[in-house]
Amino acid sequence: MSENVISLQTAIEAAAKEQTFSERLKWFFLDTIEITKRNLLHYVRMPQLIFFSFIQPVIFVLLFTQVFGGAMGSAISALYGTDYVNYLLPGIFVQTALVSGVATTVGLAADLQKGMVDRFRSLPMSRAAVLTGRTLADSVRSVFTITIMVLVGSLLGFRFSGTFAESALAMVLCLLWGYSFSWVFAWIGVVVKDPETAQTAGFIWVFPLQFASSIFVPSQTMTGFLQWFAENQPLTLMANTVRALILGRPADQLVPVILWMVGIVAVFAPLAVWQYTRRTK
Amino acid sequence: MGNTPYAVVVDGVKKSFGSVTALAGVSLKAETGKVLGLLGPNGAGKTTIVRILTTLLQPDAGTATVAGIDVVKNPGAARRIFGLAGQYPAVDEMLTGRENLNMVGRLYHMPRQLAKQRADELLERFALTDAANRPIRTYSGGMRRRLDLAAALVVRPQVLFLDEPTTGLDPRTRMELWDVIRELVADGATLLLTTQYLEEADALADHIAIIDRGLLIAEGTADQLKGRLQKDVVQVRVTHPDHAQSAYEALKVLGNGSTQLDATSGWISVPVPHGPQGLVEAVRLLDERKVAIADISLRRPSLDDVFLTLTGKPTAGE
Structure with a gap:
């Protein structure tokens, strides 16, 4: 027989060897790359998956600049000291980076339903890699969608007015933001089990959060409790920070934003992995 | 290995x-x-x-x-x-x-x-x-x-x-x-x-x-598993379709009530405790009634028979 016959002895030895921390870490990374590649191939085979991911943000941009913008744009513009399109677009980047995570929810739920996950689970690979490979692939996709949004914004008059470093930092923050929240979406995907429910469950919590935030209108124009909520929730902190960086203003909420991201990953990554492994029992 | x-x-x-x-x-x-x-x-x-x-x-x-x-x-x-x-x-x-x-x-x-x-x-x-x-x-x-x-x-x-x-x-x-x-x-x-x-x-x-x-x-x-049934099956087909019923009647007692006539194919199956003896007996009974035999054979029970006996219900599928 040829060299890739795995005998009992080598199987036990190989498994024992991979128990060491550094080996596990190495295979976790290599398996993650393999799964990321697999998920990215889906986008290559079905480019429409990327197309649909920026349809919704484009509609939001057109709706708010062309429909509502006429009525409220000048008020916000006066309040904020720049064109409404410059106020709106940074918020749209934050929103786009966030909701693209729905793909993670739907993708994982589909894998679980179709039995692909059984194949992965029966292989001697890292279990967490199935999730990290998914969240990373969707972050790569976000690079495309956010780039498209920058181009669409430019056509409508949006301009970066901060320094290059500030603008670059703003875009990197958007990607990191999207990545950290993709763990929330991953967790939902592992919990709900079927892609149809995943579509709804993925979106439902984002919807109220994005409107009760400073993404579309400044939070200080809101009333009572809503204003208090909007000013303290992470979407507002993030939108304010990205907006400040893009417009070259002081980004004084950068630290809380970073803490939120770290906190989200620290809570939801282990939760998602735990839920994923638990479903084998 | x-x-x-x-x-x-x-x-x-x-x-x-x-x-x-x-x-x-x-x-x-x-x-x-x-x-x-x-x-x-x-x-x-x-x-x-x-x-x-x-x-x-x-x-x-x-x-x-x-x-x-x-x-x-x-x-x-x-x-x-x-x-x-x-x-x-x-x-x-x-x-x-x-x-x-x-x-x-x-x-x-x-x-x-x-x-x-x-x-x-x-x-x-x-x-x-x-x-x-x-x-x-x-x-x-x-x-x-x-x-x-x-x-x-x-x-x-x-x-x-x-x-x-x-x-x-x-x-x-x-x-x-x-x-x-x-x-x-x-x-x-x-x-x-x-x-x-x-x-x-x-x-x-x-x-x-x-x-x-x-x-x-x-x-x-x-x-x-088939042996666990401890029953072989004599299968008979008569030459003339009109004689099928009378052949069935003749073999009824031999099969101890389990004799079956498949109306479409004309095959009669007779479970017997001892195959060769049953086969001889079947031939004698049919000969007595002057029924011409087109085909006669002895088969071991199929796994279907086993399954039916063990679980009391037929298998899914075929």
Whole structure:
């Protein structure tokens, strides 16, 4: 027989060897790359998956600049000291980076339903890699969608007015933001089990959060409790920070934003992995 | 290869899902290099056994080993030496056949070159080379199964688990798959195969374990199981269709009430305790009534008969 016959002895030895921390870490990374590649191939085979991911943000941009913008744009513009399109677009980047995570929810739920996950689970690979490979692939996709949004914004008059470093930092923050929240979406995907429910469950919590935030209108124009909520929730902190960086203003909420991201990953990554492994029992 | 005489050992395994008992304490063994057929109706617990053996489920009680490796205590080592083709093909629809096999090889932590080479070998062997660069969603049902089986063979497993490998396939594709499975066994792998089809177990398995409602109700070779009925069947067809009824009447007593006339084919089956004696007796009875015999034979009971006797209900499917 040829060299890739795995005998009992080598199987036990190989498994024992991979128990060491550094080996596990190495295979976790290599398996993650393999799964990321697999998920990215889906986008290559079905480019429409990327197309649909920026349809919704484009509609939001057109709706708010062309429909509502006429009525409220000048008020916000006066309040904020720049064109409404410059106020709106940074918020749209934050929103786009966030909701693209729905793909993670739907993708994982589909894998679980179709039995692909059984194949992965029966292989001697890292279990967490199935999730990290998914969240990373969707972050790569976000690079495309956010780039498209920058181009669409430019056509409508949006301009970066901060320094290059500030603008670059703003875009990197958007990607990191999207990545950290993709763990929330991953967790939902592992919990709900079927892609149809995943579509709804993925979106439902984002919807109220994005409107009760400073993404579309400044939070200080809101009333009572809503204003208090909007000013303290992470979407507002993030939108304010990205907006400040893009417009070259002081980004004084950068630290809380970073803490939120770290906190989200620290809570939801282990939760998602735990839920994923638990479903084998 | 494994040193144990039994490549698969399941001992006292229990598994419940909530209040539903899937396995109520099952013990079975598969001899190294042989085919064990796990036969039972839908919901008998066949898939649960396979899922436990392939580390996808944990048993509530009992032990299970594959090639001597305890699958509960040492799942990582076990995953290196078995191959699994589940009830539904677990391949990525969007990826091509080659990409799927390559990915599986890489996830087995094979070096890049070796994974590639093995993928090509398997595509060739399963007659998928022409379709290798097409996404799986363009494949037919039979092609998907073959690719799924190929994915299970990437590391040349010592033990191969096939969960209802031919369910949902048309008869021709099923026969093709049977040939593939026979070749695998000829290569020396141990195979555990689940099926709802008696003829499939009969055709492929060296040893058959029948399970029903989470319990092992019989096991042995196909012949041993048939022998448990301790009844042979005399089959008679008369020359003239008009005589069928009178022949049936004549043989009624001989079959002790179990004589059956198949109206469409005209065959009469008579279960008898002792074959040769029964055959002689049947001929004498028909001769007395001057009924001309077109065809008469003695057959061992089929696995269908066994299943019916053991469980009190016919198998699903055929």
